[in-house]
Amino acid sequence: MDNVIHILYFASFREQLGQAEERLPASYATVSELLAELAERGEYWKTVLLENQNLQIAVNHNVASRETSLKAGDEVAFFPPVTGG
Amino acid sequence: MILDSTLTPFIKIQQHDFDLTTEVLALRQGHKNIGAVVSFVGTVRDINEGDEVTVLELEHYPGMTEKALEKVRLEAHKRWSLEASLIIHRIGSLHPEDQIVLVVAASQHRENAFFAAQFIMDSLKTNAPFWKKETLPSGEVRWVDSRISDSEAQKRWKV
Numbered sequence: 001m002d003n004v005i006h007i008l009y010f011a012s013f014r015e016q017l018g019q020a021e022e023r024l025p026a027s028y029a030t031v032s033e034l035l036a037e038l039a040e041r042g043e044y045w046k047t048v049l050l051e052n053q054n055l056q057i058a059v060n061h062n063v064a065s066r067e068t069s070l071k072a073g074d075e076v077a078f079f080p081p082v083t084g085g
Numbered sequence: 086m087i088l089d090s091t092l093t094p095f096i097k098i099q100q101h102d103f104d105l106t107t108e109v110l111a112l113r114q115g116h117k118n119i120g121a122v123v124s125f126v127g128t129v130r131d132i133n134e135g136d137e138v139t140v141l142e143l144e145h146y147p148g149m150t151e152k153a154l155e156k157v158r159l160e161a162h163k164r165w166s167l168e169a170s171l172i173i174h175r176i177g178s179l180h181p182e183d184q185i186v187l188v189v190a191a192s193q194h195r196e197n198a199f200f201a202a203q204f205i206m207d208s209l210k211t212n213a214p215f216w217k218k219e220t221l222p223s224g225e226v227r228w229v230d231s232r233i234s235d236s237e238a239q240k241r242w243k244v
Contacts, residue, residue, distance in 0.1 A: 010214070058146070058214070079146070082211065082213060085210040
């Protein structure tokens with residue numbers, strides 16, 4: 001397996017951050033560590049993800065939290081609260 | 086790693102429209118013990134938050150959305166011993182009066198089907214990754230905010 005994690009951004013996040021997906025080296029122990037790294041990219045990344053109290057997280061299609069641990073091959077998704085139905 | 090969620094014919098995410106009668110007939114076929122079928126159809130309103138809406142775009146998370154819906158469906162079966170159930174959710178570009186979502190719950194007696202249909206809709210609203218974006222007559226495009234009333238509705242089921 002590739003030594004990477006696959007990251008997906010949905011809905012308003014995708015538009016605000018200007019990308020739908022990316023791959024990063026699998027060097028983060030938790031979602032929190034990944035978020036801290038992404039927040040280094042600038043104010044937008046910090047407010048949309050790291051400081052967003054309504055941030056929704058999924059790891060491998062399961063609802064996750066900032067404490068969820070990460071490993072190589074994982075798919076991490078960030079998105080706003082859902083509005084289907 | 087992502088495990089393939091079991092493919093089920095009872096969860097459909099599609100761009101095209103659905104026909105209530107056709108879907109209910111297909112679902113009931115071969116189930117002679119069904120005595121009650123409750124269906125819910127959600128449609129696109131032309132007004133949201135006081136503004137006229139001309140287009141409603143629906144986005145989902147392929148893979149996770151199906152899995153989340155199947156989880157909701159199986160939970161409903163467990164709680165109300167359903168004989169059959171079905172969830173169809175449309176994605177893509179929709180317009181006022183269009184159908185968005187169909188939930189069908191079928192059981193031996195009506196009470197279980199009524200409860201299950203409402204539970205599935207309430208859970209879908211808060212758990213399934215779908216997002217709506219609306220276009221106003223002015224051309225303004227905005228993402229729809231989640232509603233507190235939806236999460237309150239979900240809480241009554243004490244999941």
